[in-house]
Amino acid sequence: MSIAQNIAEIQKKIDLTKVKLVAVTKNHSTSAMLEALASGITAVGENRVQEMLAKHPEIQSAGKLAEWHLIGHLQTNKVRQAVPLADLIHSVDSERLAIEIDKVAGKLGKRQDVLLQVNIADEDSKSGVAVGQALPLANLISQLEHVRLCGLMTIAPFSENPETVRPVFNEMYQLFSELNTIKLANTEITWLSMGMTNDYMVAIEEGSNLVRIGTGIFGSRQY
Known part of the structure; x- marks a missing residue:
């Protein structure tokens, strides 16, 4: 099926008034991104800062507006490049990274929206804070002047049978609910x-x- 058909099929399954659909564009061309944006996508997610830097001006020059989400691991030495372009950074996973984002955003006169990435399944191969460190880090982020914590993110273990990771998602939702209950100052806890x-x-x-859907929209990545 075409990109437009894939998006239409996904939109049939999702209540877009309640769930935001981010098209993951890693290793996909700007022409594919433009087709997705023309088919109703409003937010694109990039894994790498360098790829976002390359694609952003091309999409802008085509006259297409999109939210830009940085969903991959962010190194502190890439923050200076990421913050000017990212509407939402999904992958804050350390005090050091949060403070660097605050510093860069402050110089730009921006308040950067972020999500706290949690390694909910405690996988060595994945980034994110441990469950027990999530709320203390959220509290620290809430004290930063130029960063706004907007929720949590996780990457579940891959499984051919998604039912096997249902408990992981449930645990993450419980943590999200707890964070909402705390009601930290200077936060806007919206997104899970x-x-x-x-x-x-x-x-x-x-x-x-x-x-965050990539293959389901664009097909297999072109490496």
């Missing part, structure tokens, strides 16, 4: 970013309101 192509429907059933 979890669920990708193979498991987004289970993630939504367990409380996700932001899903």
Whole structure:
């Protein structure tokens, strides 16, 4: 199916008034991105800062408006490049990174929206803070003048059967609910970013309101 058909099929399954759909554009061309934007996508997600830097001006020059989400691991030495372009950074996972984002955003006169990435399944291969460190880090972020914490993100373990990761999503939703209950100052806890192509429907059933879909929209990545 075409990109437009893939998007239409996904939109049939998702209540877009309750769930934000982010098209993950890693290793996909700007022409594919433009087709997605013309087919109703409003937010694109990049894994790498360098790829976002390359694509952003091309999309802008084509006259297409999009929210830019940085969803991949962000190194502190890339913050200076990421903050001017990113509407939402999903992958804050350390005090050092949060403070660097605050510093760069302050110089730009910007308040950077971020999500706190949690390694909910405690996988060595994944970034994110441990569950027990999430709320203390959220508290620290809430004290930064130029960063606004807007929710949580996780990457669930991959499984051919998405039902096997339902408990992971449920645990993440419980943490999100706890964060909401605390009501930290200077935050806007809105987004629970979890669920990708193979498991987004289970993630939504367990409380996700932001899903990140690449292959389901664009097909397999071109390496």
